[in-house]
Amino acid sequence: MLSNNTVKIRALLKNSSTERFEIQGIVSTIILSTLYFKHNSDIPPFLKEVFDIEYKDYVLKSRTMILARTIRFVDKLDDKATDKIRKELLKWFEDFGYDEPFSKNISRNKNAADSWMNK
Template identity: 35%
Template sequence: MRNELKKIRVSIIDNSEEQVKSELYGIFSSLILSKKIAPKNSDLKGIMSELNFSFKEYVFKSRTILLSRIIRAIEKMDEKEVSILIEKLINFIEVDDILNQKTKVSYKKKKKNIFDDIFNQLG
């Protein structure tokens, strides 16, 4: 997803505003509909607040309703707002990648292995 955002950043200069927006629609579709990024619908509320989107509570009950609201908001944005949104999205993804790497490392530390116990007993 990070590569897609970098392409969009470059395409802001090269392409039309509508093409950039349509690429953002696809990225937000992947972001919102992915259960890997947000396993629960309630997790999406924090993500959207980091990206400065605020909606009523009922919108977060359905991913498709949330996606339609995001698409509508992006459609109404001007070029400057779109570029700010892309920067926030890139920052969010970079922070999320860093947090995922930290949790993977800490998870590996907690996981026990039978062979580790045998090696510890033998010295």
């Protein structure tokens, strides 16, 4: 089962006329979501693979700092580079298994609800 955000993100990434602000929104959703990255230490491989950027350790301690730097990076890109990032995001999203985090979250919530109901 896919989340509503997941379906929207995939649709936007598949559209070649996706605007820069939409890419920034997608990046924000991915970085801030604990569905994709449980820990901040899980984010650097994503940044390297999609954007080919690395941040110092003090930046990686805060998702909002990571997000601010990455959004600033995307904002400075020209249209050709933005389209390349869009394609890299789509590739990462499909390689990652975009429906897996949502499915895990549902099963975890279902088990929690079951244990509560059985009391």
